[in-house]
Amino acid sequence: MDKQTALERLRALDRERMHLVRSAALLQWDQETGLPPEGVEDRAEQLAVLEGLAHEKLVNPELGQLLEVLEARGFVEDPPAGTASFPGEDFLRVLRRDYERAVKLPVDFVRECARTEGLSQAVWVKARRQRDFSLFAPHLEKMVRHAQEKTRFWGWGAPGSGTTLYDGLLDLYEPDLSAGDMAAVFGPLGERLSALLQKITAAPEKLQGLPGFLHGHYNPQKQDAFCRELLQGLGFDFNRGRLDCSAHPFTSTLGFNDVRITTRYAAEDPMAGLLSVVHEAGHAFYEMALDPLLRSSCLGEGTSMGIHESQSRLWENVIGRSRSFWRGWFPRFREFFPEETRGRGVEDLYRELNRVRPSLIRVEADEVSYSLHIILRFELEQGLIGGALTVNELPAAWNAAMKKYLGLSPADDADGVLQDIHWSMGAFGYFPSYALGNLYGLQLWEKLGEDLPGMAESLERRDYGGIHRWLGEKIYRRGRRVEPARLIEEATGKPLSSSAFLGYIEKKYSELYEL
Numbered sequence: 023m024d025k026q027t028a029l030e031r032l033r034a035l036d037r038e039r040m041h042l043v044r045s046a047a048l049l050q051w052d053q054e055t056g057l058p059p060e061g062v063e064d065r066a067e068q069l070a071v072l073e074g075l076a077h078e079k080l081v082n083p084e085l086g087q088l089l090e091v092l093e094a095r096g097f098v099e100d101p102p103a104g105t106a107s108f109p110g111e112d113f114l115r116v117l118r119r120d121y122e123r124a125v126k127l128p129v130d131f132v133r134e135c136a137r138t139e140g141l142s143q144a145v146w147v148k149a150r151r152q153r154d155f156s157l158f159a160p161h162l163e164k165m166v167r168h169a170q171e172k173t174r175f176w177g178w179g180a181p182g183s184g185t186t187l188y189d190g191l192l193d194l195y196e197p198d199l200s201a202g203d204m205a206a207v208f209g210p211l212g213e214r215l216s217a218l219l220q221k222i223t224a225a226p227e228k229l230q231g232l233p234g235f236l237h238g239h240y241n242p243q244k245q246d247a248f249c250r251e252l253l254q255g256l257g258f259d260f261n262r263g264r265l266d267c268s269a270h271p272f273t274s275t276l277g278f279n280d281v282r283i284t285t286r287y288a289a290e291d292p293m294a295g296l297l298s299v300v301h302e303a304g305h306a307f308y309e310m311a312l313d314p315l316l317r318s319s320c321l322g323e324g325t326s327m328g329i330h331e332s333q334s335r336l337w338e339n340v341i342g343r344s345r346s347f348w349r350g351w352f353p354r355f356r357e358f359f360p361e362e363t364r365g366r367g368v369e370d371l372y373r374e375l376n377r378v379r380p381s382l383i384r385v386e387a388d389e390v391s392y393s394l395h396i397i398l399r400f401e402l403e404q405g406l407i408g409g410a411l412t413v414n415e416l417p418a419a420w421n422a423a424m425k426k427y428l429g430l431s432p433a434d435d436a437d438g439v440l441q442d443i444h445w446s447m448g449a450f451g452y453f454p455s456y457a458l459g460n461l462y463g464l465q466l467w468e469k470l471g472e473d474l475p476g477m478a479e480s481l482e483r484r485d486y487g488g489i490h491r492w493l494g495e496k497i498y499r500r501g502r503r504v505e506p507a508r509l510i511e512e513a514t515g516k517p518l519s520s521s522a523f524l525g526y527i528e529k530k531y532s533e534l535y536e537l
Contacts (some may be wrong), residue, residue, distance in 0.1 A: 066140030331459025
């Protein structure tokens with residue numbers, strides 16, 4: 023078999039698998055947005071079949087043989103920079119990584135995980151609605167056990183390996199970063215943020231009482247109408263995506279031209295839904311701007327969840343909470359809500375939007391305290407996966423950690439241990455990506471500002487073209503071709519560091535609170 027024939031056959035096998043993965047994602051999206059309550063068990067079985075088939079495609083012996091042939095004979099080389107040809111060498115490297123991970127998992131185990139996950143998510147929704155962790159606990163125990171078994175299959179945590187079971191789960195979302203690496207970053211980060219938070223909460227009462235008008239009743243239908251206009255203005259293509267509502271906001275890529283985001287609206291807090299829309303738009307921009315050459319291949323995804331979250335956190339916070347952004351959008355917001363905003367201006371909204379108020383809910387947290395929510399979850403996940411913490415002990419451990427990091431105590435499970443969907447999906451190891459996203463995002467923004475002066479003026483004009491082009495070239499188009507550590511260093515000229523993020527946070531909030 024010649025080089026081109028072998029490569030095309032390998033690409034065809036990978037493409038079939040990706041279509042199955044996207045089909046499963048469609049069923050998962052439907053489960054979160056429109057599935058009738060009684061359809062949960064059937065949906066779990068459907069997902070188990072699809073994910074089992076996708077797994078079988080990835081561990082197909084023919085795929086493994088083609089990888090060996092192409093690698094052994096050095097058949098594939100990447101095209102020169104700027105050449106519009108498929109990057110075969112990167113394709114082989116990434117597909118080999120995925121294959122090696124998948125081939126170690128028995129197909130029956132994969133199907134059982136998918137079935138359990140579908141039921142777990144549905145019970146989580148019910149438990150959260152009823153504010154009762156005990157309903158969810160048996161399902162969470164299964165999800166924890168499956169996560170432990172999965173990472174053992176991959177060889178993590180074995181005696182003498184120098185790794186933990188949790189390291190294997192982190193590697194799914196942020197390749198080559200261990201729990202020790204994360205702790206080394208999160209330790210100093212948590213200390214600096216805690217110190218800043220203490221200074222802010224000790225600020226004079228007149229500064230704590232920033233102008234408050236983003237409460238009361240903001241019609242959810244009007245919120246949705248404004249958010250759709252805003253989303254389109256930011257650059258979201260409604261011919262290639264859509265916006266819906268769900269219990270927990272998320273982004274789902276169902277195809278190169280089918281990227282869907284969700285949000286949730288609260289009448290008493292219009293910024294909760296709006297900022298979640300901007301957050302998910304950041305994910306969508308990444309997916310929509312991937313190089314078309316990578317379409318329907320294992321390369322056609324974000325390189326890591328930390329890099330992906332850098333985009334959602336960047337658009338939501340650095341852009342979406344800025345004065346410049348609201349100088350562009352507040353006049354239109356006032357037209358939608360004239361009575362609610364009467365007598366208020368951009369500065370009022372900016373100060374209210376950036377008020378530091380430690381919150382029980384992660385997705386509603388301010389920029390200063392947000393990463394503390396992540397550090398809390400990072401520590402609890404390590405305990406669960408490592409066996410130092412049982413599921414039944416989790417609510418009390420959660421409440422104690424909230425008190426330690428944020429000085430708050432949840433009144434019930436819905437505002438505490440049940441608030442996130444991630445564990446019901448088995449997504450252990452995902453949470454650290456959010457805090458890494460803050461660090462990556464500010465490092466990129468700092469460099470973007472150096473390369474594109476006048477960014478504040480562009481935001482006021484609602485001109486986001488330069489941002490999209492810069493991020494598209496440096497991050498979006500490259501998909502999984504480049505590992506995150508190399509990608510961030512090539513884009514910014516520096517390795518991952520918390521300095522840009524901490525500098526931004528401390529400068530912004532010292533000014534706001536006159537510290």
